[in-house]
Amino acid sequence: MKAYRSMVLVSSDPASIDKGANEVYQALQTEINAFGLENEISLTMVGDVGRHDAVPLVIVYPEAVIYGPVGKENVHHLVEEHLYKGRIATNLQAPVKELSGKIAWLSTRKGTLPAEQRIVLERAGIIDPESIDDYIIHDGYQALAKAVTEMSPEDIFTTLEKSGLRGRGGAGFPTGTKWRFVCKANSSKKYVICNADESEPGTFKDRLILEGDPHSIIEAMAIAAYAVGADEGYLYIRGEYTIAQERVKQAILQAEEMGFLGENIFGTEFKFKLHVHSGAGAYICGEETALIESIEGKRGEPRARPPYPTTNGLWGKPTLVNNVETLANVPPIIRHGADWYRGFGPAGSPGTKVYTIMGNVNQTGLIEVPMGITLREVIAIYAKGMKNNKPFKLAQTGGSSGSIIPAVLQDTPMDFDSFAKAGVALGSGALLICDEDTCVIDLARVLLNFFRKESCGKCNPCRIGNQRAYEILTNISEGTGTMKDLDDLMLLSDNLYQLSNCGLGQTAGAPIRDVLNHFRAEVEAHVRLKVCPTGICPMSGKRI
């Protein structure tokens, strides 16, 4: 490991990039070279650092001084003062009272408000994602060592089952149970797949985990492979996520070099080979059987189930498919034990959940909090309230395939069981917060437009149903809808749910159902009075 005197990190979440983080990075590189410090200072772009009020941020370790917002014109001064002369450039420091990094964030919130609790994002933004040494210093590969040298597969399943970890991809299936199924399947060849085809609109948690802490996923996949008896694995990463792909590929090479992947891992018989497979732009490939088809070089059309991938997956062999966030929970659970994990969140769905917040709020971004906090808390605390103090009307959770949650349900705890009881879905963790200026017909139309385009076309209910629902909603938005259209929509929604082959079609009708159930008056205003109460729909009288 090359020893550097200081480490400089530049935040590279979308907000930072937008405010010129790339230019700041380049300017830093130029200035560091100009001062002849290139052998003493390491410079890295990191992901989301957890605060968005002063981006782009420049953080200098080991002093952990946070500068922000930094413009490229400030860089010369920063490098000269801090890195060359060793004095803190106080005029560029980020406002202190708010927080400095996750530690202060936790301490300022302590005892008064539910604090952010980072488990899967524990290292993202804090370590250098391109350095395996940095990962190892921060407890990296400890869990893998413990798993392969001290634990039997049975111990691992029991630990995961006791921890109560449930899949974070949306369905919430118990992770330990799924692993046990694959282990039991009788085959000499098995595969482990990480589903990183994160395409659910409004979800970018997996990207930040992969970009900020790629080794954690490699470690988790190796543990999974050891437990279920697989010797080969695939990371299926969406084609649009080029930085994540590069970082993961590099991390795999580093892990192979250090002996965490390959033959005789930790001196045992266990061997594991990992591949990265890039997607090519298809939402449906997030469905596990479509993803498997895509790895096999085919169109990403979901298979009929059963048989499930746990027995007949990639190339017909038993295959474990887990989401990125689910896997990222595994090493901490192995390290600290099931009881520690149960300390977070409610009994039925322990642990934390990463949410992405967007829409008409004051602060958008990403948070990791214990399961079971409410929408009201999210909006008031983490999103810093509604933009322009407008009333909260609805939230769309879990990307397109989640639920539309009206304001009256904003005090429902966000965990798998409470949401199921309220008849809504938690989904992928996207929270699109909408104010009173949002038209529900317009929103449903946008969602159905998405599904009609992303339907793979294999089964009729989904291919035709989504197109028809989109046409009806368009007519309603043009002011030419009829009351019979509303009955037809409800029927289409039911048909989509009951007859579609895969999860895409089955959930595509949910926005229609939610809108008709919770916002009937607003919908009927479009149909009976030919008025869009928010003034968004064109209502021009054209019918398609």
Place this chain on the structure above:
Amino acid sequence: MAVNEKDGKLVIKAVQAAVDHYGASQDELIPILNEVNREVGYLPSEAFDEISRLLRVPRSRLFSVASFYRMLSTKPRGKHVIQFCESAPCHVVGGREVWQAIKDFLKIEEDETTSDGKWTLVTTSCLGLCSVGPVMVVDDDIYGNVDPAQVPTILEKYR
């Protein structure tokens, strides 16, 4: 959509390079198509012939795969490709107005290329940049928090 002889040689070279890199195996089909698409800008008929020959996969299957994925194009594209996010998170924060502004400025509709071959306009689903919506991507440059009034200024940069 035949390409001229000089371009045809380039296409064959691109296919050869991609197949060498990933190996002539069917499970590498999508990475190979991706690579050729990136090199050439789209997947011309000549590329299918060559891949079909090297991988021993029927052309029909190549076309069925290529037409399925959004990042692969079987039609030539303009010099610059504008991808606009049309997902709900961008839509509710003003994406609708930005989309209209782009269409008005270029005078083309979705999936069309301008007659001078300069611009292709496509929609894309979520790019994972939702906290700075509305988002548009021109070639590899990402623009967030786009305002309809900024559209001409952004696009003028590519003149």
